[in-house]
Structure formats: C-alpha cells, structure tokens
Amino acid sequence: MTEYLAKMEEKGFEELVLLHDTETGLKGAIAIHSTALGPALGGTRMWTYPSEEEAVDDVMCLACGMSYKAAAADLPLGGGKGVIIGDPGRDKCEELFSCYGRFVEHLNGRFITAADMGIEENDLDCIRKETRHVVGGTEIGSPSPFTAYGVWKGIKACAEEVYGSPNLEDKVIAVQGVGSVGAALCGSLAGEGARLLVSDLDQNRVKQAVTTFGATAVDTDQIIFRECDIFVPCGIGGVINEQTLSHLKCNIVAGAANNVIKEEGLGAALKERGILYAPDYIINAGGLIFVEMRRQGERDEEKIRQLIARIEGRLKELFSRSREQNLLPEEAANIYAEEKLGKR
DSSP, rough: OOOHHHHHHHTTEEEEEEEEETTEEEEEEEEEEOSSSSEEEEEEEOOOOHHHHHHHHHHHHHHHHHHHHHTTTTOOOOOEEEEEESTTTOOHHHHHHHHHHHHHHHHHSSHHHHHHOOOOOOHHHHHHOOSSSSSSTTOOOOHHHHHHHHHHOOOHHHHHHSSSSSOTTEEEEEEOOOHHHHHHHHHHHHHHOOOOEEOOOOHHHHHHHHHOOOOEEEEEEGGSSSSSSSSEESSSSOOOOOGGGOOOOOSSSSSSSSSOSSSHHHHHHHTTOOOOEOOOOHHHTTHHHHHHHHHHTOOHHHHHHHHHHHHHHHHHHHHHHHHHHTOOOHHHHHHHHHHHHHHH
16 A cells, blocks of 8 residues: 555555455456546556556556546546456446446546446446446447557657658558557548558457458567568567567657656667557547547538647657757657646
C-alpha cells in the first residue's frame, strides 16, 4: 500500500480504486490521475495480466497518459483508466460488466469510461445498464477507425521529418498487432502503396491482413527485429525495452499502442541510434477525440476527422520544438501537455 501511495504522490494521482466482487469474480482497478480540466475519461481494458500488481501498475501508467493525451489534444477532460483482470476470449459475461458498471457509477461522474483493448462495443452496452458514465457502444460505433486515422496522419508527419516527404509509397512498415486499430491502419498504409509486415497473436487476423492488404506475415516474436523503415506497435505497451532496443532496425517508431517505451531513459537511447519516436499519447489521440466529440453530441464524422487530422501538424510542431530546444520528442510533448495542465 505504501508503494502505491508513494506513486500516487509522485505522479499527482487523485484516486486509485481496487475492484473485487466475489459473486462475479470481478477483479480490477480504476485510476483517476487528474480532473483539473474536466472529468477523467479513459477506456477500460480487459487483459490476462501476469499478476495483480502488474494490472495496477498498468492502469496507473495508462491513466497518467490519458491526462496528458487529453491536455495535448485541447480537450476539456482529465485522465483516468480502468482494467479488468481476465481473459477477454473466455471470461466475459453480462454479470461481470454490470458489476463493473456499478463501480463506475459509484464514482459519480469523476470517471467516464469507453472501450479499450479486450473490450468491445457490446460489452459497453452491458456496462451502460448500470451507469450513465460510459461513452460508446453499438449505437455510437467504435473509436478504432478514428484512432487508426490519427496514427496514419502522425506517421506521415514522422516520414516528413525523417525522409523529407510524407509520402509512404514503397516504405516498409512493420505493424505489430492487427486488431481493430491495426487492421484499419493497414488499410490506409496499403492504400498509399506501403509494403506491410504484420504480426498478431491471433493468426486469423494475420491471414486477413495478408489477404486484404497484401501484407507479409511475420512471427510475433520477430516483428520488432525485422528491418523496416517504420515500426508501428499497435498492441500491448512496453515493447521498447532494454532487451529489444538494441535490435531495432528501423528509422521511426510510431504506433497506436500506449506506453510504448517501458523504461525512462530509453527515449534518449532511441535518439542516439537515430530513431525518431512519436510520443504515443500524441499520435494515438484520435480515438479519444472521437469519443469526446460523440459525448458532446457531434455526429458529423467528417468534422471529427478534421479535428483528428490536426495530429499531423501537432507532431510537426513538437518535432520542430525538440530540434530547436534540444529536447527529446517526448520531453517536448510533456512540456506542452503540462503547460495545458497548469503544471508549468
């Protein structure tokens, strides 16, 4: 307990709620990092964590990222996140999600949830039966295509920074994870003529990407080590770590995954190797922008896409600032977000 209180104090967390229900078997957590700019909005993730401690660490890290993501995207939101410990392919049931919805309702609007990895739109429908504080579901639609759209725009900004042009034709792009976001992103990349390498734990997804986009399948434990122009992580976080960094054979790391860099200090190591890193909470903000616009009642998808397209310009601005001030891109992003949060 002391360890988590210290982490909360260090990172400025407002609330950490541990969830347990004997009847449904629900175990999880909700973290509220900040409500300085508005209610803490963040998706709920369902995942088979190796331990309960790792689940809590993940939800805290993700919630902090959501505060920065919302602030950097100029949204009137704070940052929060929820996790449910379990196998999304085996442990889902209506009772579990109804129970989780009651926990969300108890927070009285301080936390608003949406879909994240392992949670689908029909799951949100079950959560909504017990709480008003949820955005998404089968009636509203999935944010995944909008996350993918923003990442595509962000990758183009990265390509312009590194190669002098946003054109992705003939660029070799390795996409790690071809779920709902990764697959939609592959469509945009293939449409530009990029040559795709893909991997996923679900081989059916890989086969679909190969058939639909002409991608080349790569083993999941090898995708990060393949020679490519751009490495695009679209699954679990922490893929850039002390074990993998030295084996990277790319010029750009830019993807939809949260918390791509596992340990502090590795961003500097990426820069030393000449690899450009697109801060994850900047490039993957498209889904959050979609969810917030839906929450505000906006239904015009073209207007929403226009807002998401600003990610490209925002990254260009951050890359310029990082060059001029000799900062890492993530340092420039943090300063930008903290200015919005009133921490500077």
